Amino acid sequence: xxxxxxxxxxxxxxxxxxxxxxxxxxxxxxxxxxxxxxxxxxxxxxxxxxxxxxxxxxxxxxxxxxxxxxxxxxxxxxxxxxxxxxxxxxxxxxxxxxxxxxxxxxxxxxxxxxxxxxxxxxxxxxxxxxxxxxxxxxxxxxxxxxxxxxxxxxxxxxxxxxxxxxxxxxxxxxxxxxxxxxxxxxxxxxxxxxxxxxxxxxxxxxxxxxxxxxxxxxxxxxxxxxxxxxxxxxxxxxxxxxxxxxxxxxxxxxxxxxxxxxxxxxxxxxxxxxxxxxxxxxxxxxxxxxxxxxxxxxxxxxxxxxxxxxxxxxxxxxxxxxxxxxxxxxxxxxxxxxxxxxxxxxxxxxxxxxxxxxxxxxxxxxxxxxxxxxxxxxxxxxxxxxxxxxxxxxxxxxxxxxxxxxxxxxxxxx
Amino acid sequence: xxxxxxxxxxxxxxxxxxxxxxxxxxxxxxxxxxxxxxxxxxxxxxxxxxxxxxxxxxxxxxxxxxxxxxxxxxxxxxxxxxxxxxxxxxxxxxxxxxxxxxxxxxxxxxxxxxxxxxxxxxxxxxxxxxxxxxxxxxxxxxxxxxxxxxxxxxxxxxxxxxxxxxxxxxxxxxxxxxxxxxxxxxxxxxxxxxxxxxxxxxxxxxxxxxxxxxxxxxxxxxxxxxxxxxxxxxxxxxxxxxxxxxxxxxxxxxxxxxxxxxxxxxxxxxxxxxxxxxxxxxxxxxxxxxxxxxxxxxxxxxxxxxxxxxxxxxxxxxxxxxxxxxxxxxxxxxxxxxxxxxxxxxxxxxxxxxxxxxxxxxxxxxxxxxxxxxxxxxxxxxxxxxxxxxxxxxxxxxxxxxxxxxxxxxxxxx
Numbered sequence: 153x154x155x156x157x158x159x160x161x162x163x164x165x166x167x168x169x170x171x172x173x174x175x176x177x178x179x180x181x182x183x184x185x186x187x188x189x190x191x192x193x194x195x196x197x198x199x200x201x202x203x204x205x206x207x208x209x210x211x212x213x214x215x216x217x218x219x220x221x222x223x224x225x226x227x228x229x230x231x232x233x234x235x236x237x238x239x240x241x242x243x244x245x246x247x248x249x250x251x252x253x254x255x256x257x258x259x260x261x262x263x264x265x266x267x268x269x270x271x272x273x274x275x276x277x278x279x280x281x282x283x284x285x286x287x288x289x290x291x292x293x294x295x296x297x298x299x300x301x302x303x304x305x306x307x308x309x310x311x312x313x314x315x316x317x318x319x320x321x322x323x324x325x326x327x328x329x330x331x332x333x334x335x336x337x338x339x340x341x342x343x344x345x346x347x348x349x350x351x352x353x354x355x356x357x358x359x360x361x362x363x364x365x366x367x368x369x370x371x372x373x374x375x376x377x378x379x380x381x382x383x384x385x386x387x388x389x390x391x392x393x394x395x396x397x398x399x400x401x402x403x404x405x406x407x408x409x410x411x412x413x414x415x416x417x418x419x420x421x422x423x424x425x426x427x428x429x430x431x432x433x434x435x436x437x438x439x440x441x442x443x444x445x446x447x448x449x450x451x452x453x454x455x456x457x458x459x460x461x462x463x464x465x466x467x468x469x470x471x472x473x474x475x476x477x478x479x480x481x482x483x484x485x486x487x488x489x490x491x492x493x494x495x496x497x498x499x500x501x502x503x504x505x506x507x508x509x510x511x512x513x514x515x516x517x518x519x520x521x522x523x524x525x526x527x528x529x530x531x532x533x534x535x536x537x538x539x540x541x542x543x544x545x546x547x548x549x550x551x552x553x554x555x556x557x558x559x560x561x562x563x564x565x566x
Numbered sequence: 567x568x569x570x571x572x573x574x575x576x577x578x579x580x581x582x583x584x585x586x587x588x589x590x591x592x593x594x595x596x597x598x599x600x601x602x603x604x605x606x607x608x609x610x611x612x613x614x615x616x617x618x619x620x621x622x623x624x625x626x627x628x629x630x631x632x633x634x635x636x637x638x639x640x641x642x643x644x645x646x647x648x649x650x651x652x653x654x655x656x657x658x659x660x661x662x663x664x665x666x667x668x669x670x671x672x673x674x675x676x677x678x679x680x681x682x683x684x685x686x687x688x689x690x691x692x693x694x695x696x697x698x699x700x701x702x703x704x705x706x707x708x709x710x711x712x713x714x715x716x717x718x719x720x721x722x723x724x725x726x727x728x729x730x731x732x733x734x735x736x737x738x739x740x741x742x743x744x745x746x747x748x749x750x751x752x753x754x755x756x757x758x759x760x761x762x763x764x765x766x767x768x769x770x771x772x773x774x775x776x777x778x779x780x781x782x783x784x785x786x787x788x789x790x791x792x793x794x795x796x797x798x799x800x801x802x803x804x805x806x807x808x809x810x811x812x813x814x815x816x817x818x819x820x821x822x823x824x825x826x827x828x829x830x831x832x833x834x835x836x837x838x839x840x841x842x843x844x845x846x847x848x849x850x851x852x853x854x855x856x857x858x859x860x861x862x863x864x865x866x867x868x869x870x871x872x873x874x875x876x877x878x879x880x881x882x883x884x885x886x887x888x889x890x891x892x893x894x895x896x897x898x899x900x901x902x903x904x905x906x907x908x909x910x911x912x913x914x915x916x917x918x919x920x921x922x923x924x925x926x927x928x929x930x931x932x933x934x935x936x937x938x939x940x941x942x943x944x945x946x947x948x949x950x951x952x953x954x955x956x957x958x959x960x961x962x963x964x965x966x967x968x969x970x971x972x973x974x975x976x977x978x979x980x
Contacts, residue, residue: 168898171921251943257932259942266954267924349954365782370955391977398979484582506972507585510681518671518975527980528673528971529665540680540763540968541784541956554954557942558920561932563805565812566941 156340159328160295160347163268166326167293171265173321178289179238181322186234188316189281189309193227199308200277207301215405219275220301230281233532237289240531243549244291258560263553265291267349270341272297272363274355277305283352284313284327286534290552293326295348297341299355300333307331342367354535357462372543372551374535377407377490378462379520382479382505384496385416389423391517392495393430396468398519399493401434405464407536408491408523412459412469414479420447420472436466443472459486476501480508487511489538491520512538512545570754573742574709574761577682580740581707585679587735592703593652595736600648602730603695603723607641613722614691621715629819633689634715644695647946651703654945657963658705672974677967679705681763684755686711686777688769691719697766698727698741700948704966707740709762711755713769714747721745756781768949771876786957786965788949791821791904792876793934796893796919798910799830803837805931806909807844810882812933813907815848819878821950822905822937826873826883828893834861834886850880857886873900890915894922901925903952905934926952926959 189196200222207217243263250260269292271283280296287294298306310329317324330337341348342363350370353363357376364371381399383392399410420427424447431438431448438444439454451470458469459482473479476494483492493515494505502516513523523545525533530548537543543551603610614636621631657677664674683706685697694710701708712720724743731738744751755762756777764784767777771790778785795813797806813824834841838861845852845862852858853868865884872883873896887893890908897906907929908919916930927937937959939947944962951957957965 168922172918253936253941253943257936368779370784370953372955388977394977394979402980502974504586506970508582511970513971513973515973516975518973518978519980521980522667522671522973522978523971527667529667539784541786544969545971555958556920556925557927557937557959559927559929559932559936560916561930563802563808564932564936565808566816566933566935 154330154332154337156330156337157344157347159330160268160270160341160344162325163293163295163328164347166323167265167267169323170288170291170293170326173291175242177321178242178291181288181317181320182234182238182285184320185281185285185313185316186231188312189227189231189234192308192312193224196227196305196308196312197222197224199304202304203302212301216275216301220277220305222277222305226278230278233282234285237285237532240289240549242289243553248555253564255564256562257564260558260560261555262558263550264556266552266554268293268295268347269552270295270297270344270348270351270369272338272341272351272353272355272359274299274359275301277302277309279354280306280309281313282532283534286532286549286552288322288326289532290549292552293328295328295330295341297330297338303333339366342369345369352535372535372537372547373539374537374547375407375490376462376488376538377409377523377536378412378460378486378488379408379410379491380412380414380479380483380487380493381410381520382414382476382483382492382494383416383419384476384494384498384501385418386498386501387416387419387495388497388517389426392419392423393426395493395495395517395519397430397434399521400436400468401466402519402521404466407462408520409464410468410493410520411462412471412486414471414473414482415444417443417472417474424448431468434466436468438468438470440470441472444470447472476505480505483509483511489540490536491515491523493518493520512536568744568746568751570744570751571758571761573744574682574684574755574758576739577707577709577742578761580737581679581681583737584702584705584707584740587705589656591735592656592705595702595731595734596648596652596699598734599695599699599727599730600645602726603641603645603648606722606726607638610641610719610722610726611636611638613718616718617716626715630689630715634691634719636691636719640692644692647696648699651699651946654703654963656703657967662969667978669978670976671978674972674974675969676972677964678970680966680968682707682709682761683966684709684711684758684762684765684783686752686755686765686767686773688713688773689715691716691723693768694720694723695727696946697948700946700963700966702736702740703946704963706966707742709742709744709755711744711752717747753780756783759783766949786949786951786961787953788951788961789821789904790876790902790952791823791937791950792826792874792900792902793822793824793905794826794828794893794897794901794907795824795934796828796890796897796906796908797830797833798890798908798912798915799832800912800915801830801833801909802911802931803840806833806837807840809907809909809931809933811844811848813935814850814882815880816933816935818880821876822934823878824882824907824934825876826885826900828885828887828896831857831886831888838862845882848880850882852882852884854884855886858884861886890919894919897923897925903954904950905929905937907932907934926950
């Protein structure tokens with residue numbers, strides 16, 4: 153039986169050492185990990201194969217098996233990701249502000265690592281490497297709890313990372329792996345407030361809600377994106393069709409894909425043929441409200457679950473409105489505060505939409521697909537925060553830090 | 567029976583309106599509230615008297631009655647606090663960063679209000695005004711749940727604030743008051759995730775822990791300060807004595823007061839008479855470990871509760887160590903991540919201490935008493951965060967905001 157508490161305690165201890173290491177020491181470790189991953193490709197693939205065989209026996213669907221599968225290319229991607237991190241600015245030790253009080257006390261507000269990150273995720277084994285790299289570059293220790301479907305892959309990857317770290321100044325205890333498929337181990341992590349500073353759940357909505365509902369450790373909520381495109385009365389038809397098509401079909405299974413099309417009744421009346429053609433040509437299943445069913449063809453009735461949930465496939469719910477505010481209200485009711493777009497040639501409507509809608513990312517005349525660390529040029533991303541505290545939107549290295557006030561005096565008292 | 571859900575819903579609705587108001591409209595409202603508070607002083611004092619009479623009947627101690635009591639001076643302080651807020655920079659609409667992607671998409675990261683703040687507090691009626699002022703200036707709606715001991719005072723104050731808001735552009739629904747002494751109302755607030763964006767508990771450790779343990783709404787944890795002064799081997803005696811005296815005796819009941827003195831054995835051996843004299847002259851009760859009891863006089867044995875809890879009076883626990891790292895370990899074990907100080911003439915020891923100790927504020931040769939919004943020049947403070955996510959240390963207006971990414975394009979897709 154694994155003691156999650158002992159692992160977390162070791163991570164906390166290692167995090168103290170990490171608070172003293174230099175950027176160079178961290179980069180050396182990242183490079184060593186990248187090299188070792190490349191060197192051990194065959195071993196990692198062999199262990200991944202065990203997960204895939206087990207997964208097929210359990211009857212996993214193809215999408216899940218795809219997420220689980222490693223290839224030479226994906227392993228190279230993991231190694232490259234670690235190397236890329238060495239080129240990013242160290243987020244630690246950044247003086248956010250500093251000033252001197254009248255009494256001469258120097259005040260410095262400086263970024264420091266969060267401490268210990270608890271990472272709870274599902275099938276993708278690359279998260280093991282990506283999250284570890286981001287944690288270490290930002291000076292944090294990490295406790296990894298991957299999905300049971302990837303246990304062999306993750307075990308092999310962590311062994312490789314540990315081996316690499318042994319030749320560096322970064323303590324291998326900074327990377328802890330909960331080597332079990334037992335779910336109670338995850339739950340132990342939820343309340344490990346003494347040793348874990350933040351939990352980051354990454355995966356489906358159910359996983360994330362379980363963590364949010366049960367954790368006393370602070371959580372950085374990521375990822376569920378029930379995103380809307382609102383095509384306003386004054387939307388340009390070319391832009392509207394191209395944005396809806398892209399947001400729905402480019403990668404339907406990702407969180408920044410669109411799930412609902414809200415369309416102004418006047419625009420719809422005028423452009424219904426063009427819209428229908430685009431939807432049909434792209435094999436998009438249609439669900440909709442009464443008005444949508446009346447104007448468009450092949451529309452199935454949309455119920456609460458259509459408005460509330462992500463399809464994550466080429467299907468979209470169509471809601472017809474008679475005003476921008478009605479669109480805003482619909483998003484307020486069903487949105488997940490991820491990414492929301494308006495298509496309009498009316499600038500003031502666009503600004504009103506972006507002011508009123510409560511989400512991490514608001515788009516005027518662009519696809520929601522840009523809510524993504526790499527698309528925005530962050531260089532690394534550990535998830536997309538859909539909460540408001542601490543970090544919102546794509547989270548990169550700076551979001552894995554907190555601050556300290558360092559006060560330097562010569563005897564000041566109040 | 568009050569429906570907390572209905573109040574929270576109203577607050578959420580009002581918060582939408584607040585996202586469109588100007589700085590001037592907010593300042594006008596703050597001034598109107600200040601004026602009305604001054605105008606209604608007699609009425610507020612009369613209601614406060616009811617709380618004081620009830621408190622005396624219930625046998626409240628003098629400290630609690632003091633916190634509960636309003637005076638002309640305190641009412642003027644509340645009004646002045648609102649006026650002061652009008653001079654502070656509006657934290658909303660601040661462009662944190664902006665850039666343009668290669669495809670021409672403009673990305674703007676801009677500060678926006680959190681939305682609805684749930685404020686849970688105890689006896690001090692001035693928190694009703696202070697928190698409301700900070701919430702409104704930062705564009706947030708607020709749901710107030712004050713202590714039952716102050717119910718008459720808070721009810722009167724909120725009535726005055728509502729009356730003032732009626733003459734302004736700020737909707738009075740932006741200020742909601744849970745007008746009951748029923749504790750289950752507070753608990754309803756804990757899980758009001760759809761309508762409340764953040765809970766800020768302010769008061770004793772027990773209140774704060776209840777909120778942290780039971781809330782699913784994100785919490786900004788404030789205030790418990792089990793602060794340490796570490797007097798290093800190479801501490802200047804004058805600085806050391808003056809800092810310990812100030813941190814312990816200036817205002818022993820506040821969170822940034824010192825509760826434990828950690829002292830290096832060599833320094834103690836050399837300066838025991840001076841230390842003893844200072845402690846005696848200031849009537850400081852002493853608790854300590856075996857070594858402290860041997861070197862100093864009138865020291866009672868310190869147990870776990872002495873190391874773990876705040877005295878909040880003129881008492882201090884003395885721990886003797888033989889190294890800086892032993893001091894760091896003690897703070898790691900018992901500290902509350904609030905404010906921690908080292909007194910030393912050795913700069914590298916000071917930097918090591920400030921790097922290793924995990925707290926919001928670290929002091930080299932200064933009193934812990936400076937961890938305070940007004941001392942640091944923040945202008946307004948809603949509490950001192952002892953957590954790491956979102957805000958750490960004194961929280962002012964900027965900490966009551968989050969960000970939005972606003973993306974402006976002309977049809978960009980991926």
